[in-house]
Amino acid sequence: MAIQVIKDKCKGCKLCLKACPFDAIDMEGKLAVINDKCTACNQCIDACPFKAIEKTGDDEVVDLSAYKNVWVFAEQRNGKLMNVALELIGEGYRLAKEISEDTKICAVLIGDGIGHLAEECYAYGAEEVILIEDPLLKNYTTDAYTKVLVDACNEYKPELVIYGATHIGRDLAPRVAARMNTGLTADCTRLDIRVSSYIDYANKSTTLDTSTLDPTDPSTGIKQTRPAFGGNLMATIICPKTRPQMSTVRPGVMQKRDKVEGAKGELTVYKPQIAESDIHIKLVDIVKSAKELVSLTDAExxxxxxxxxxxxxxxxxxxxxxxxxxxxxxxxxxxxxxxxxxxxxxxxxxxxxxxxxxxxxxxxxxxxxxxxxxxxxxxxxxxxxxxxxxxxxxxxxxxxxxxxxxxxxxxxxxxxxxxxxxxxxx
The missing domain is CATH 3.40.50.1220 (TPP-binding domain)
Known part of the structure; x- marks a missing residue:
């Protein structure tokens, strides 16, 4: 995607220079020229009265029908699931069933020697656990976790990926979203299905043939609500053109499902393709703070x-x-x-x-x-x-x-x- 000036139409009026917020236009004589600061924001196109500026190339159209299921990054530390992971599994279950009965809620476990956590994920509502284990994933590193999660997303194509807004989640989610060229809404307090697209009220059907949807239609997908402007208003954000949709959710916001002891689900073992050369930092030591630890999220x-x-x-x-x-x-x-x-x-x-x-x-x-x-x-x-x-x-x-x-x-x-x-x- 790029912006270009049609030389035969440009009159040298300089209105585009005034409209550009990034100083991305220079004048060569009486001709406007786009420089490398351009972000394709379209401000110059709207400002030009002579229609001498145009956008070239087409937006990549994503096949929405290729993406299915709701994923939760089930964050664990030292072999113990974070409480927010269980909250998000409950929220993901609700969203999955509102999309369709065929949509699964999948918990994604990344680490080493953590297979036993799958049972806990099932107990709180996960229908499938995607287990990604490797010695290089024992401790969290940005490079390693980003690579394996991106690879898994590219292979299985989830429709929605939810992360806890923890220190790790806030580091991992934007990197995965950037590599997949998709959107991310941070610190969500509410997630909803855009019901008008998913439910046919006349036939009381909750199924959706996504192949018939226009990917530019803003009525398809997930509504992600978060506080904005210091909490003075709530913004609802959509991601209509790309997949997967991604959100981070603060701990304590969503409700855990009641635990069902002995619940079972599907286990998918994904073998990551990762080497030491993929990780650009070296973990030397883990130092725990000597100060009193405060667990506000778990306090009654x-x-x-x-x-x-x-x-x-x-x-x-x-x-x-x-x-x-x-x-x-x-x-x-x-x-x-x-x-x-x-x-x-x-x-x-x-x-x-x-x-x-x-x-x-x-x-x-x-x-x-x-x-x-x-x-x-x-x-x-x-x-x-x-x-x-x-x-x-x-x-x-x-x-x-x-x-x-x-x-x-x-x-x-x-x-x-x-x-x-x-x-x-x-």
């Missing part, structure tokens, strides 16, 4: 503190509170930016998306970026001196008061309840 109770704590010492009270109720410590971005607590504790759009059974928001006003990361919690309890704080709009229980007075009272009542329980069981 989270006690978060915000700017209302006043100073970093306030997190001592939050830590005491979390220990008492069996939870972990979270925070708002304001507290992290102030240097009061490490970023690993941050809940929100630029931190961790969580879905605990109980979320205590202590001294947190409720900025939209924070709400985006915790508003799907089962129960939200807000403690704030400001009765008009936005956090109360999403809270199931709200306490208007000084957190330094309220939290000690909750801890005291908790102690009393424990004492009564202990006395009743003796």
């Amino acid at each position: 109770i989270i006690c978060s503190g915000g700017r209302g704590l006043g100073d970093p010492s306030g997190f001592e009270l939050i830590k005491k509170f979390a220990d008492k109720v069996g939870g972990v410590v979270g925070s708002s971005r304001a507290a992290v930016d102030a240097g009061w607590i490490d970023h690993s504790h941050q809940v929100g759009q630029t931190g961790t998306t969580v879905k605990p059974k109980i979320y205590f928001a202590c001294g947190i006003s409720g900025a939209i970026q924070h709400l985006a990361g915790m508003q799907t919690s089962d129960i939200i309890v807000a403690i704030n001196k400001d009765p008009d704080a936005p956090i109360f709009e999403v809270a199931d229980y709200g306490i208007v008061g000084d957190l330094y007075k309220v939290i000690p009272q909750i801890i005291e009542e908790w102690d009393n309840a424990e004492a009564l329980y202990d006395a009743s069981t003796k």
